[in-house]
Amino acid sequence: MSADDMSVPAAELVIVGHYDKGPGYATRRPSGSPSWLLMWTQEGAGLVEQGGAALTAGAGDLVVLASRAAHHYRTAGERWRFWWVHFQPRPSWVTWLRPYALSPGCHLAPGPHRTPHTRPAPHTTLPPGTTLAPGTTLAPGATFAPGTDLPPGTTLPPGGLGSPAAESPSSSGRIERAFLRAHAYARWSGRGVPPEPGETTRPVAAMAERARELVLGAVEEILLLATAAPDALGQEPGDAFGLEPGSGENGPSTLSARGPVADGLSGAGADRRVARALELIAAEPGAPHTVTSLAAAVALSPSRFAHVFAERTGRTPMRAVRAARLAHAAQLLEATDLDIGQVAAACGFVSPFHFSRTFAQEYGLPPRAYRRRLNS
Incomplete structure (x- = not known):
């Protein structure tokens, strides 16, 4: 043909x-x-x-x-x-x-x-026939060849032969x-x-x-x-193979978050870890986010994460979560016929009462009145 x-x-x-x-x-x-x-x-x-x-x-x-x-x-x-x-x-x-x-x-x-987070750590290889003393503890990353004599009491490192290695994301x-x-x-x-x-x-x-x-x-x-x-751990495109972001013919690129949680964070000065946390919040505002869970997602301690987040955005992480949940709730009230309890649950609020009170504080109207005004 x-x-x-x-x-x-x-x-x-x-x-x-x-x-x-x-x-x-x-x-x-x-x-x-x-x-x-x-x-x-x-x-x-x-x-x-x-x-x-x-x-x-x-x-x-x-x-x-x-x-x-x-x-x-x-x-x-x-x-x-x-x-x-x-x-x-x-x-x-x-x-x-x-x-x-x-x-x-x-x-x-x-x-x-x-x-970088998946590169193997430097390790020591023990040659065939190596004899270890009883009770020896091998350092993390140590490996050994077939024929190595491992006596009783030898402690294997995480990821060593005979010990399952953690799988990279x-x-x-x-x-x-x-x-x-x-x-x-x-x-x-x-x-x-x-x-x-x-x-x-x-x-x-x-x-x-x-x-x-x-x-x-x-x-x-x-x-x-x-x-x-x-970008799983806040890495820019190009970092993994030694390039500047957007260093091809198309010019530079920037990492930014969009939506209501991104207020106060834009441009080249944005911290990648904060940007990643904002992305997680925006993607699923109703999830049970906490300072601890968000800090873990960007490999920071809770105290350090809270400090960096507030410094970069001008508000605490949980205030950003609250803003994202309320914005999501407003969208659901406008576009769906979910009842107030369903909207509250979908947006991560512990109860319809707490949701209604918080929504009214932000928007000046309780959820039902807000919906009626939009549909009138």
Whole structure:
């Protein structure tokens, strides 16, 4: 079948594939591709070059190459196991990728192995045959080779051999499941129920319009998860691989919170930890937030967090939580027919009475009167 026979132009095709390649695998496109290309590494590594940028993609790294730019990629080492998608981006995706630009058209959203909180701590390796005295305590991060004699009473460190290591926070599992869904969606005819994820040995082009939309929905989820992951502990995009935020061709970017909880916090002087706390509050105002829980989320002591938060925003963390809950309540009163008790519960208030009193203090009307005025 020629390109002229296809119902979907080549540039608009959505193709999903999964490769497990050894040494010698390489692809070179001197004129680039008519579509954008996304690659997410599961295992091993690949060397990717485009637009003057060269990078080695390791496990968890997401590389996105824009269309019409010469590129070359190949296995780096013994194995490169990765997912890939040819697609045309939705407008908002380009904005999400902008802080991750390494050069015009080449983007790297780093996996957890690049972020500081997942780097392995320096460790000592004990050679084969090492004999430890009874009662020895191994330091955190110590490892030892097979054949090491561990006598009774030896205390293993957290994460050492024989002791389960703590798993780093990661979106990798969700991203992998999204790729599996995307591959299954691409096989859908557009009628009935989409197929369940199955074998992934063959690349699939989504020919049905509905199938393409479902695949793009999965790609959107992947991009959101991959581009959000580096900021999990307040890190700016680019920090994990030694770049200034927005240091590509698109100029600088800033981290900011939006909505009622962001009053008094904007611009380059914003503390990333405070910005992260504000994001958590805005995302779920009805959650049981406390100074302690918010401080833990940004790796600060409660006292230090409360001080920094008040210094940056001009109010305490719990006043910010209260403002977010009341703003959320006002939205629910306006847009839904939930009763006052349901609104109070959804916004994290302990009782309808407490909610009504607090709401009236802020808005000058109790919730019912506020709703009647809006609907009159």
